[in-house]
Structures are given as C-alpha cells and as structure tokens.
Amino acid sequence: MKFNKAAACLIATACTASLFSTVASVSAADAITISAETKAVEKDAEFTVDISLAGVPSSGIAGLDFAIKYDTSLMEVTGVTEGAVSKTNDKQVEGFSSNLATNINNGAVSVLWATGSVSDNSKWIKSDGVLLTLNCKAKGTGDAKVEITKGVRKDATGIDVAVEGLEVVNPTAKAGTISIGKPVETTTPDPTQNPTTNPTSDKTLLGDVDCDGKVDITDITTLAISLVDKKPVTGQAAINADVDKDGSVALTDLARIKQFVSKVIDKL
Numbered sequence: 001m002k003f004n005k006a007a008a009c010l011i012a013t014a015c016t017a018s019l020f021s022t023v024a025s026v027s028a029a030d031a032i033t034i035s036a037e038t039k040a041v042e043k044d045a046e047f048t049v050d051i052s053l054a055g056v057p058s059s060g061i062a063g064l065d066f067a068i069k070y071d072t073s074l075m076e077v078t079g080v081t082e083g084a085v086s087k088t089n090d091k092q093v094e095g096f097s098s099n100l101a102t103n104i105n106n107g108a109v110s111v112l113w114a115t116g117s118v119s120d121n122s123k124w125i126k127s128d129g130v131l132l133t134l135n136c137k138a139k140g141t142g143d144a145k146v147e148i149t150k151g152v153r154k155d156a157t158g159i160d161v162a163v164e165g166l167e168v169v170n171p172t173a174k175a176g177t178i179s180i181g182k183p184v185e186t187t188t189p190d191p192t193q194n195p196t197t198n199p200t201s202d203k204t205l206l207g208d209v210d211c212d213g214k215v216d217i218t219d220i221t222t223l224a225i226s227l228v229d230k231k232p233v234t235g236q237a238a239i240n241a242d243v244d245k246d247g248s249v250a251l252t253d254l255a256r257i258k259q260f261v262s263k264v265i266d267k268l
C-alpha cells in the first residue's frame, strides 16, 4: 500500500501553517466561535462535552487547528466522537474516513480539521453545530474548566481557522465549565478493593498505539501525529505500533494499521 506523505500532511498539523498562508484581514474572524459545553454532572459519572462551532461563514471553513485543555484533577477524557458538522464527505487520504484528527495527551486534546479540497469549498465545514464530542469521566468534585486554546505543538501560535481564500483567522474561544456534583451518599472505602487503572496497558496488542485495549481510528491519528511531529511513541505504545515487527515505528506501520482499521486486512 502506498502512503502519500503529502496527503498525510493535510491531516497532521505540521503543514497547516504553510498550507494556509496567513493574511492580515480578519473580517471573518469576528463571527466564528469555538465553544465548550457547560453542564452539571454527578460524581464519578461518565459524561460528554460537546465542542461546537458558531458563526461559520457561508463560504465555509477549510481548516481548524486548536487544542482543548481540561482539568485533569477533576476529569479524564477517554475518547472523542466526531460531530455532525465535521462530516463533509470530503475525499480522504487512503484508509481515512474523516478530515478530523485528534490526539489526547497530558490534559489536552489536539484537534486538527483540514480539507483535502483546498480549491473547492463544497466539502468544507458549512454549518454551525457540534464539531466533536469529548467522552469523559469525572474524578472528585468541583468545577472543571474546559478551555479552547491554541494548538499544543511547538509550531502552533494560535487557534487557526482557515476560511475563504485560505485566510487564517483567529476565532473567539469560549470555555465551558463542568460542575461535578457531590456524592448523594458517602461510602466507606473498602481497603481490599484497589481501583484498577488501564488493565490492558502493559499487554502487547499490535496496532493499539494509545494502549486503550482496542485498535481503532484513534490509534491511526495518534501514530500519524507522532510521526509528523517527529515525537516518537515510546514504551508499550512503540511495541504495539511496530506492527510489521521490523524494530522501528514508521509510515509502513501506520499504513498497515490503516488497512486493518479500514478492514482491507483482517489481522495485524
């Protein structure tokens, strides 16, 4: 299988800045808002947080590059679900199903949305609505802030939104607050019961780059971002990522994982 590096660029943020040349005019920026949901949840609950777009210009949005930061002492993000406005039926890099790439790391979710059709805005984001949903778990009680912020990569200087003419503009960011409630009743902790964390994380599962016990699109985006950002995965993640077992983690491994996730091959 061929893996097109230029195409990979489109989904992996390193190229966004050069792809969408910066232009001084910011007229469209005033209107666009990226916001995190505010809600109340119960203690220890599993919950979701919608990340939404508003004020999307009629010409559309060609690219988005930002991060979501959250309070790791009060909540954990376990996954990301693609939202309706992200699904534009754009032409995809082989093996990819979406323009959306995300990476959960150290209290931040990096988000990149980039079209493969820079000269045709019919496949750009055209409507307001939910871009993605964070799947979360509450820890403790209190108010957990969910902030929309600039990308976490070294080359990211702001929240970039590319619009018509591929101008890069800075949108308005609105943080959300998750109020995590107090327990209805207190239970005495059972000293014989230790909470288990990541029971599968130290077991080799080929293709499971983020070590969550399953092989899916998140592993593809995790590995793609790691390769393009030149930040190698380490430890069990590196063992899991080297699916062709040649001793290094490379684009060939990414290509195989993509084939597996897109069901071109049935085992790794």
Ligand SMILES: [Ca+2]
Binding pocket: 207, 208, 209, 210, 211, 212, 213, 214, 215, 216, 218, 219
């Ligand atoms: Ca995984």
Ligand SMILES: [Ca+2]
Binding pocket: 241, 242, 243, 244, 245, 246, 247, 248, 249, 250, 252, 253
């Ligand atoms: Ca390899």
